[in-house]
Amino acid sequence: MSFASGISIKNIKRKPFRSLLLFSLVLLIAFTLFSGAFVIISLRNGLECYQSRLGADIVVIPSSAKGHGSVDDILLSGITGNYYMSGKDFEKVASTEGIASITRQFFLTSAKASCCSARVQIIGFDPKTDFSIQPWISESYKNEIEDGDVVVGCNINGYDSGLITFYGQEYRIAARLEKTGTGLDNAIYTNMATVRQMAKNADRLLETSPFQGVDIETATSAVLIKVAEGYTIEEVADDINIHITKVEAKMAKSMISDISEGLLGTSRMIGILVALIWALALIILIIVFVLLSNERRKEFAILRVMGASQKMLSRIMGTEAAILCAAGAAAGIVLSLLIIYPLSASIKDMLGLPFLSPGIPVILLLALLSFALSLFAGMITALICARRITKNETGLLLREDA
């Protein structure tokens, strides 16, 4: 072992308070860096996932949906309502000019009563035309959804029997979907025929039927539209809004941008907060380093008397900092993993935004980056402090009190 490393280790051991102080500061720096980046990335992930799932330019819902929970709610928080447009209105929407692809969905909320296993949102879609739910489902379930089958979001737990009951009838759980970090995780998916079957049972069992005057066989809750080339999304949406009175066309892009604005705002806020804490910790680190290293002026002078070069002193200070900073950074990252990971569910609830934790490779990369950055910050500070002392003449430093 070189002289510099040997003496660095002895210094760390013999000055536990000093060592602990630096260790804790770097721990704080690494912790804020890693946790902050983790939350921000999870938010971005959530949005991206959400954007790719939706895949529609325009969402058309009946005017009666107003106040019952909007499409934003359906997609984001899993809150939907039982609202329906007639088959005639759907035909009108479908005949609008400038549509490349169109698909319909049927929403049904299960009741809390004994006829149902749980109160959840059921989303029926048309596998033949769907472009919004199918691609996502196919990541977990390659087969077609048969009549009487349902696919459940990842937050729908239990039902080991593989069966779930809605309005007095059992359905087979064909698959559980991958996590999206959105309200979609709380819903149940099935094909049109099955959801209409459920709706008929509901109509029969419920005292006040949600299908007032609407024919269940042709009813639709939401229509998802992709606009054809040569048309703008605004054009098509306006066209629908002007000509069909009983429905409302919403531009999905504007919904997404609403969310992403909220998300950007939040992630910017978190980013600023993290940057602030980080900068604060860094400033404290620098101050502590300077104060601690000022106490070491005499020590450095003694080493110089023995023949240590400026380079050697930098190496001693650098090695000490490297050991303490590496330990502190590693501890900070482990700590934030221990805290953030289990808490990500409550963080998500708190923020009310899609939140999807990154995968292991990204976490590793993030950990590595936070580690490197914390180490770098500590080392640079240490080296600057060492330089600050050694640029003084030894003959002058020697006169100072130990």
Added chain:
Amino acid sequence: MKLLCEGISRRFFRNGKNTNFFNAVEKTFFELPEGAVTEIVGRSGSGKTTFANILSGLLTPTEGVLLIDGVDFFSLPDEKRSQFRNKNIGIVPQGQTGLSSLTVLENVLAPAFMYGDGKEKESLAKELLSQMDLFELCDVYSNELSGGELRRMSIARALINSPKIIIADEPTGDLDDDTTRLVLSLFRKKADEGASVLIVTHEHDALQYADQIYRMEKGVLSKEG
């Protein structure tokens, strides 16, 4: 190894003001001969430490050059100067100079480990420590030593690399008479073996060990006798 001062002086500023300066050491010509003990005496504040630090290469002179075996010492790069000091100049500075993270033995061995494997010097270190009557304290941390013990430790440390130049600033200041004699005769022995020895001292007893004596008075160095 011969040490030569050519017109060396050192200026200091009082209270850090650029206008209020004085020379702690006036323009000085001086030679430290090989194989001899040279002593510098003088009143407190006369500039002895300042001068000794310049000779050790620890303080740059305002003017003049320091030649060691004909080489302008302060023109060397830091790395070279440090290595040279480690190998050839044994310095006992004024004041307390222990490294508190190290034991007494580790303190003494530190210069030996800086640019080489100090392991082989361990027996020498122990020998020097027993000469300094510190052998029992080998494994004690240096911040637990008394002033005189620290002083003796720094003398042992200065001698660990068998330097050809020894510069000791009041090495016997806080020692009793017996230990003082012990230390001075050790320096005497090193000079007899060929080293160039410089001792800054107040002690009258010390003078009998000297080959030549200088007096420092308000920064002016003059030869005695």
